[in-house]
Amino acid sequence: MTVPQESLVEALVERLAGMATADRRADFERALADRTETEILGVRMGEVFALADEHLDLPLDAVRALLRRPEHEARVLALSVLGRRAKRSRAGDPWLDAALALYLEEHDRIVSWDLVDLAALYVLGRAVLESDRRVLDELTASADPLRQRSALMATLTLVRHRETSDAVRLATGMLASPAEQLQRTVGALLREVGKVDESLLVAVLEREAPRMTAIALRFATERLDPGERARLRAGRVA
Numbered sequence: 001m002t003v004p005q006e007s008l009v010e011a012l013v014e015r016l017a018g019m020a021t022a023d024r025r026a027d028f029e030r031a032l033a034d035r036t037e038t039e040i041l042g043v044r045m046g047e048v049f050a051l052a053d054e055h056l057d058l059p060l061d062a063v064r065a066l067l068r069r070p071e072h073e074a075r076v077l078a079l080s081v082l083g084r085r086a087k088r089s090r091a092g093d094p095w096l097d098a099a100l101a102l103y104l105e106e107h108d109r110i111v112s113w114d115l116v117d118l119a120a121l122y123v124l125g126r127a128v129l130e131s132d133r134r135v136l137d138e139l140t141a142s143a144d145p146l147r148q149r150s151a152l153m154a155t156l157t158l159v160r161h162r163e164t165s166d167a168v169r170l171a172t173g174m175l176a177s178p179a180e181q182l183q184r185t186v187g188a189l190l191r192e193v194g195k196v197d198e199s200l201l202v203a204v205l206e207r208e209a210p211r212m213t214a215i216a217l218r219f220a221t222e223r224l225d226p227g228e229r230a231r232l233r234a235g236r237v238a
Helices: 005-019 022-031 045-054 060-067 072-088 094-105 113-130 134-140 145-160 165-173 180-196 198-211 214-221 226-234
Strands: none
Touching: 005 045, 005 060, 005 072, 045 072, 060 072, 060 094, 072 094, 072 113, 094 113, 113 134, 113 145, 134 145, 134 165, 145 165, 145 180, 165 180, 165 198, 180 198, 180 214, 198 214, 198 226, 214 226
């Protein structure tokens, strides 16, 4: 017998609540003190990920309902299901298109950097690797740093397939963002470009270092030879 969606979602939230401890909740609340959009239950992330692995066949309507819940761990569960199933899906699987649509439609529920990272790499990344990449520009055109991070994380999938042009274009287009976490992402993405083509990374940094933040430049150069790293960092305007 099929379990009604509402009952399934409630049962999953009850399982999460049963895993929660007061100590973990206190730790998370200290770490996430600036987060007001969600409630913290206090569940270790490894336990949430294990629960996601048990429910990779969760209907997308139930995933959407979890993402709309107020509990942070419920949203972690929803996005973990999306990301982990997308990673395992075959190219051309219609589920990937449906998962992408859900991710974009519910992006307002993705209210923190850690939530972006659970699914963007594979849900968005697989989509842009296999089809139209206009979604990258739509996300980066937003004033929302979390949507911009989603786009950057998606291009990491392209970089891992040795396609660097979109990653460089998007990363350099966000150098003026005041969001520190986004600057970390920009630098980390450029660092990954350097793993594929170090000469390209050096050329980009020679051109862009004067307008990069210190944190973006630090992340971008951390795998370079110490002498090259020092030379490029010296090119930044203080």
